Amino acid sequence: MQTLSLVTLLVDDYDRAIAHYRDALGFELREDTDLGGGKRWVRVAPQGEGTTDLLLAVATTDEQRARIGDQTGGRVGFFLQTDDFWRDHARMTAAGVEFLETPREESYATVAVFRDAYGNRWDLLQSKG
Numbered sequence: 001m002q003t004l005s006l007v008t009l010l011v012d013d014y015d016r017a018i019a020h021y022r023d024a025l026g027f028e029l030r031e032d033t034d035l036g037g038g039k040r041w042v043r044v045a046p047q048g049e050g051t052t053d054l055l056l057a058v059a060t061t062d063e064q065r066a067r068i069g070d071q072t073g074g075r076v077g078f079f080l081q082t083d084d085f086w087r088d089h090a091r092m093t094a095a096g097v098e099f100l101e102t103p104r105e106e107s108y109a110t111v112a113v114f115r116d117a118y119g120n121r122w123d124l125l126q127s128k129g
Helices: 014-024 062-067 085-094
Strands: 006-011 028-036 039-045 053-058 076-081 109-115 121-127
Parallel strands (some): 006 053
16 A cells, blocks of 8 residues: 655745644644754644645755745646535635635535645645535
């Protein structure tokens, strides 16, 4: 059996990123380990068992900094599955998360695209059935 355990997300500052993903998106901080020299191993994830963690990595080169917020070339690159779309949409909107469209009903889910604090595009979705 295999699982996808981590996905790296480039950010500009550890503490700013932790605050955004924890406070605005409702993620939990799973690890924040000082590696020395200003580096940290920071993992955040949606609350609950069996979720894939984001590894928040501070960009250290010009090439990495240029990719903050656009790691997928403007496409939706992350999908946040929820068991209550309207609850999470309301909470996230109140926390200042920018939704790029009005929520829509698709055959597979209730869905809306939002942008995180760095410009990465996400789908918030609640599957049907």
